[in-house]
Amino acid sequence: MRLEVSCLDRVGLAKDILTIMEGYSINLFAIDASNQGFLYLQFAEVNFDTLSELLPLIRKVEGVNDVRTVSFMPSEQEHYALKTLLKTLPDSVFSLDAKGKICIVNESALLTLGMSEQEVLDEPLNHWIQGVNFSRWLSDTLVLPQATRVTIGENEYLAEMLPIYLPDGPESSILAGAVVSLKSPARLGKQFNALQNQSSGFETVLASSDKMKAVLTQARRMAQLDAPLLVTGETGTGKELMARACHDASMRRDSPFIAINCAAMPDSAAEEELFGYVSKGSVVKKGLFEEGNGGSVFLDEIAEMSTSAQVKLLRFLQDGCFRRVGGDEEIRVDVRIICSTQKNLAELCQSGEFREDLYYRIHVLSFHIPSLRERKVDVLPLTEMFLEHYSQQLSIPIRRISAACREHLLEYAWPGNVRQLKNAIFRAVSMWDGHAELSIEQLKLPSYAEGFGYFDEEFEGCLDEAMKQFEANLLRRLYPAYPSTRQLARKLGVSHTAIANKLREYKISKPKPA
Structure with missing residues (x-):
């Protein structure tokens, strides 16, 4: 239980209140007088009758203005606010006494050390951190803040060391210890980039492998060009992230980046969404191409675009003009088209599911994101x-x-x-x-x-059906690259007759000439 006593600053006031509480055999846990004009008391729970007698007696003490129960004392709020702050900080934080021993440690620091709180409290921080002598630093005549590189095992950190001084009179202070926080190089790099605010977008793409580094090199070059760009890759590889990075690294970075999911647009609304809509001579809705004027329009999963929308997109790519649905006016906008797909567009062109002329229009520049x-x-x-x-x-x-x-x-x-x-x-x-x-x-x-x-998906069918499906998919992929039965037969190491029979069986037609 806690009480807040509103009172004057009078010598002996606290003693008078404690005398009253002693008469009721109340065990006092803590007293807080940090706020001027208030005194806070924490003690064991008492029943309602005792409290009803206690409060009027305290109000009668000379200098007391009022008394009431409260949920917490100011020192408790500060303590738990600090505890919460330390718990949620991603950096490792240690509080040291004047001899360099750990007296407070947050959870991130314990995880960094791989130790429990009981194992590190009251132990010198130098048991785990090399690169600076904390006790020697704290024993200097004048202890000043420092920042230095330290190591824990094989990992490097930047240690920020701040001395803690307590006031000891108007012009003097006492060194009570220090606070040490550790920052990893990765976190420092992110903070610097955020401060500079000059990220081109590619900084958000992590690439440690040689394959991804090569893709980033390609993408950075293509970002500077203003031709249509096709980004291919499996689902979840980050095609939109790379498209946005290309926009951010281009001369169009200050203009809009409009992302459109072609698979999510119903065929009936695709043209209206892309090119706008006119009714009775007035514009009802501007299209996304108009909204993106001067910037980049990203067409995600272009293979899912409706046939009619493909026709209008093709014309737009040819001369930069289009007409709104229901309108006669020619609209000209300046946008860069960036497309993505997880499907093989060459195969879709072969089967007639995607326009071949549009494929060559959007496939001017391209790069593939590896899985x-x-x-x-x-x-x-x-x-x-x-x-x-x-x-x-x-x-x-x-x-x-x-x-x-x-x-x-x-x-x-x-x-x-x-x-x-x-x-x-x-x-x-x-x-x-x-x-x-x-x-x-x-x-x-x-x-x-x-x-x-x-593993938990049940396979339906038989082995023969699965083999035929694999065989058909393989032939559809290879036929555009080896567009005659003899070339394809030579590539697969089988007879010309066998390939011809397989193509006939799976209804795979001859690739159209480019």
Whole structure:
């Protein structure tokens, strides 16, 4: 129970109040007089009758204006606010006494050291951190703030060291200890980029593997050009992220970036969404191309665009003009078209599902984003990046990745690529159970084998049907590149007659000439 006493600053006032409480055998836990004009008392719970007698007696004390019960004392609020702040900080923070021993430590610091609170309290910080002698620094005649590079094991950090001085009179102070915070090079880099605010967009794309570094090199060059760009890759590889990065690195960066999901647009509304709508001579709705004038328009999953919208898009790419639905006026806008697809557009052209002339219009510049399976080197850095991001976002201490979890992450096939990894980390962090390490169980990844799919999906059909489906898909992929039965037969190492029979059986027609 806590009381707030509104009172004057009188010598002996607190003693008079404590005498009254002593008469009721009340055990006082704490007294707080930090706020001028108020005195706070914390004591064991008393029943209603006792409290009803106690409060009037305290009000009668000379200098007391009023007394009431409160939920907490100011010192408690400050203590728990500081505790919450330390708990949620992603940086490792230590509070040292004047001899360099740890007296307060936050959870991020414990995770960095891999120790429990009981193991580190009242121990010198130099047991774990090399690069600076904290006790020698605190023993100097004048202790000044410092920032220096230190190491914990094989990892480097920037240590910010701030002395704690307590006032001891009008012009003097006493050194009580210090606060030491550790920042990793990765966090420092992010803070610097945020401060500079000069990110071109590619800084948001993590690339440790040679394959992804080569893609970034290509993309940076193509970003500066103003021709149509086609980005290909499996679902979840980050095609929109790369398209936006190309826009941010281009001369159009200060103009709009409009992203359109072609798969989400119904055929009946596709043209109106893209080109606008006119009714009775007046503009009812501007199209997304008009809204993106001067910037970039990103057509995600272009293979899903309706046939009629493909025709109008083709004409727009030819001369930069279009007409709104229901209108006669020629509209000219200046936009760069960036498209993406996870499908093989060449195959779709062969089957007549995508216009071949449009394919050549959008396929001026292109790059392919490899799947996560093809760049396993990026898996652990991406995991650590997502783990740090979501831990900060959800105010949960950053955790380590267990050795078993690291191995599992590298062995998993990742059919959903980076998006699947990102979602798995978000789910694990949001369902945090207090463990210091990220485990395999927390990821909850469904069992998957590359080339076979999820284990828990039941296969329907027979082996012969599966073999035929594989054979047909392989021929459809290769036929555009080897556009005669003899060339295709030579490539696959079979007879010309066998290939001709297979193409006839699977109704695969001869590729149209470019």
